[in-house]
Amino acid sequence: MSERYEQPRGHAQPERPRPKEPVAAGAALDVSALPTFGFGQRSPMWWATLGLIAIESTVFALAIMSYFYLRSHASVWPMTGMPPDLLWGTLNTVILVLSMVPNQLAKKASERMDLPQVRLWMVLCMLVSIAFLVVRGFEFAALNTRWDSDAYGSIVWMLLGLHTTHLVTDAYDSGVLTVLMFTGPLEGKRFVDVSENATYWYFVVLSWLPIYATIYFGARY
Amino acid sequence: MTDRDAELLEQTWRDPPGFFGWFCAINHKTIAKRFMVTTFIFFVLAGTLALVMRLQLARPDGHVVGPDLYDQMFTMHGSTMMFLFAVPVMQAVAVYLVPLMVGARSVAFPRMNAFAWWIFTFGGIMLYVAFFCNVGPDAGWFAYVPLSGPQYSPGKRVDMWAQMITFTELSGLMEAIIIICTILKMRAPGMTLNRMPLYVWTMLATSFMVLFALPAVMLSSTALICDRLIGTHFFNPGEGGDALLWQHLFWFFGHPEVYLIFIPPLGFMSSIIATFSRRPVVGYPAMVLAVIATAFLAFGLWVHHMFATNLPDLGKTFFTAASLMIAIPSSVQIFCWIATLGSGKVNIKTPLLFVLAFFVILVAGGLTGLMLASVSLDVQLHDTFFVVAHLHYVLFGGGVFPLFGAFYFWFPKFTGRMLSERLGRWQFWLFFIGFNVTFFPMHILGLQGMTRRIYTYPAQMGWEGMNMTATIGSFMIAISVLIFIVNVLKSRRHGALAGPNPWGAGTLEWSTASPPPAGNFELAPVVHGRYPLWQEAPAPTHVTGLANGDREVLVTTVADALPDHRMTLPSPSPWPFWSAVATTILFIGSIFTPWAVVWGSVPVAIAATCWFWPKRNEAERRRRVEVHP
Numbered sequence: 001m002s003e004r005y006e007q008p009r010g011h012a013q014p015e016r017p018r019p020k021e022p023v024a025a026g027a028a029l030d031v032s033a034l035p036t037f038g039f040g041q042r043s044p045m046w047w048a049t050l051g052l053i054a055i056e057s058t059v060f061a062l063a064i065m066s067y068f069y070l071r072s073h074a075s076v077w078p079m080t081g082m083p084p085d086l087l088w089g090t091l092n093t094v095i096l097v098l099s100m101v102p103n104q105l106a107k108k109a110s111e112r113m114d115l116p117q118v119r120l121w122m123v124l125c126m127l128v129s130i131a132f133l134v135v136r137g138f139e140f141a142a143l144n145t146r147w148d149s150d151a152y153g154s155i156v157w158m159l160l161g162l163h164t165t166h167l168v169t170d171a172y173d174s175g176v177l178t179v180l181m182f183t184g185p186l187e188g189k190r191f192v193d194v195s196e197n198a199t200y201w202y203f204v205v206l207s208w209l210p211i212y213a214t215i216y217f218g219a220r221y
Numbered sequence: 222m223t224d225r226d227a228e229l230l231e232q233t234w235r236d237p238p239g240f241f242g243w244f245c246a247i248n249h250k251t252i253a254k255r256f257m258v259t260t261f262i263f264f265v266l267a268g269t270l271a272l273v274m275r276l277q278l279a280r281p282d283g284h285v286v287g288p289d290l291y292d293q294m295f296t297m298h299g300s301t302m303m304f305l306f307a308v309p310v311m312q313a314v315a316v317y318l319v320p321l322m323v324g325a326r327s328v329a330f331p332r333m334n335a336f337a338w339w340i341f342t343f344g345g346i347m348l349y350v351a352f353f354c355n356v357g358p359d360a361g362w363f364a365y366v367p368l369s370g371p372q373y374s375p376g377k378r379v380d381m382w383a384q385m386i387t388f389t390e391l392s393g394l395m396e397a398i399i400i401i402c403t404i405l406k407m408r409a410p411g412m413t414l415n416r417m418p419l420y421v422w423t424m425l426a427t428s429f430m431v432l433f434a435l436p437a438v439m440l441s442s443t444a445l446i447c448d449r450l451i452g453t454h455f456f457n458p459g460e461g462g463d464a465l466l467w468q469h470l471f472w473f474f475g476h477p478e479v480y481l482i483f484i485p486p487l488g489f490m491s492s493i494i495a496t497f498s499r500r501p502v503v504g505y506p507a508m509v510l511a512v513i514a515t516a517f518l519a520f521g522l523w524v525h526h527m528f529a530t531n532l533p534d535l536g537k538t539f540f541t542a543a544s545l546m547i548a549i550p551s552s553v554q555i556f557c558w559i560a561t562l563g564s565g566k567v568n569i570k571t572p573l574l575f576v577l578a579f580f581v582i583l584v585a586g587g588l589t590g591l592m593l594a595s596v597s598l599d600v601q602l603h604d605t606f607f608v609v610a611h612l613h614y615v616l617f618g619g620g621v622f623p624l625f626g627a628f629y630f631w632f633p634k635f636t637g638r639m640l641s642e643r644l645g646r647w648q649f650w651l652f653f654i655g656f657n658v659t660f661f662p663m664h665i666l667g668l669q670g671m672t673r674r675i676y677t678y679p680a681q682m683g684w685e686g687m688n689m690t691a692t693i694g695s696f697m698i699a700i701s702v703l704i705f706i707v708n709v710l711k712s713r714r715h716g717a718l719a720g721p722n723p724w725g726a727g728t729l730e731w732s733t734a735s736p737p738p739a740g741n742f743e744l745a746p747v748v749h750g751r752y753p754l755w756q757e758a759p760a761p762t763h764v765t766g767l768a769n770g771d772r773e774v775l776v777t778t779v780a781d782a783l784p785d786h787r788m789t790l791p792s793p794s795p796w797p798f799w800s801a802v803a804t805t806i807l808f809i810g811s812i813f814t815p816w817a818v819v820w821g822s823v824p825v826a827i828a829a830t831c832w833f834w835p836k837r838n839e840a841e842r843r844r845r846v847e848v849h850p
Binding site: 054154 | 764
């Protein structure tokens, strides 16, 4: 699997003047020379991803605020007396932070449209996904509370459950994209999809840090 | 453009024909029309519930319905009006108008748009099926705990409410993203942010508000349904939970929601007032800034719904100040419109009548709002009919009146025919008088101590006169809505032909045929000012170089709308429908067993993957003409 993704043959890269004025002169504005896709904030996908990140950030922020709201009304916190064990959560934080490396490399490769590299780093991202999903299972087991034992347990499970939902859905999305990168049909805009998928992964990792701090240290200090 | 090109363009953008094609439709105008009709059906259903409630309250010791059904009815009325009508109808209209106003051929994500309508419709149907099976929610449209909790509301009624929220808010959030991306990335070349129609500005502000407001109610309704189904204790004080947490989360959504209903009509107002004053709206920058300021301030008001709780007084004072502050941007807009009307050549037609009613009714509702913003008075009036009167003045004045005006205004664009002006005036006056006859007496009833949500009252209270008046008014509203329906059904077939621009308006949607072709514009426009149809346009007038045989659209830059790249939008597909079916099974299943979240996600994942997976022939065709950035 070493075929590279290139501009179709016999289709010379046309000259593409970048208009400085909103509109160029002439009766009609000819856009036929413009590219057929674009990365980053040029793409509507980037804006849609940003919108999704805004929504999910609000959910996480409100859940964290609910945690501290409940904590401020409690005389004992955690109500069970036992904070979650640090081991698995911290291990997962390390894995998640490290996962940004293959993620970044996959993103950069997609922006170069370097198919072999995209495949390599996407597969690596998938392996990391399996690792953190397994560790996440141990995290739930080490919370030292149940969702139905008291309000503390409920909000802790809610926080971890919400984040796990993001892990699962993003791992699945990335899996589908990885398969597509091997089987095709490919076209240029699929590299935009890989790039935006990586953007969203950054959000899933970075949003974990305040949730980690809340779950593991909100119950200690 | 030659006829052959126009025909090709039409074929490219048209929805597939036939019964199965109906489930594959993704054209934004098709979906928007279905969305508008769906929300209007919910409006009529909720209005019918209101009529039955008015009949029950018309006389003391009424026996039309019993207390249990009455509880379900007012909950269904409020929930339907808020979640299934007022917010989604604004998005439905926007999905039709925004692409036309910004000169685009489509919304940014047409399949997601179809999905959003399907999932909304399924959620609404679920709620009404539940209601007809005597499982309608009965804890009020804001479902306060502990009443809505597992202890005081056993059974499935409140679960149906909480899950309806999940359906509708999912749809609302998706529509917000679609509208934002369409506005920011698909405007015609030359339509800088500074030249965007005011209506488009209001939808941009509204959609951003949706992103930050709706998550709060999704989170809280999820917590509620978890409390009810799997034994969590978010709102259970016995286990460290807190009932006020519900109120905070709900109103953090609920107050901005009022503005989700109120801000889009500000855009209707600006469009209608400019057209019927025959001049641009006065103070464009002030109008835009006022809309943005309103959107920000709306997030600082939620506690004024909670003045009757035990929150610290200092906090309440802050929220009083914030509530009063919202009057500043609102009045800036009202003064700008008055200046526009005052300095223009006013042409009084039905759309303008509805807009003028806004001034009367919204100002009255706003003034009672200022009264309620005072903590001491609010504690007195809380949970009385005064609040019912206030909220209907605000929502009718700020939402429903401009919405009907907008419908009269844009109906020619939707159908190619004019609504009857004579029936329109009958409808307007019946609506205006009926509305005031219904809701004005409720102020006084509230001051006299009639609490809201009581299913009847004894004769000794002396409330029957005003209650009977309100009931008579409500039937005037009903007749008025009936006239509207007759007008629409009649005019759709036999109304006067409208032509592209019957009102002589200035924005882009009026430059194309009525109804617009499937691809919206035969030639994609280039824009040189705020009211392109009212000014001499220098060249270039339109865009060339987009393939007519492909769903190709132009993507422009965010601020300056410079041409950036060409993008091919997806073709019609049944998978948004099947994804919505799978999601519905998951949501409804999870009311009955938490495991539905696990097994239900398998069909959702399959359907979503089929939705995404590209077709080989289409991808290869596109790849042959691809130009790399």
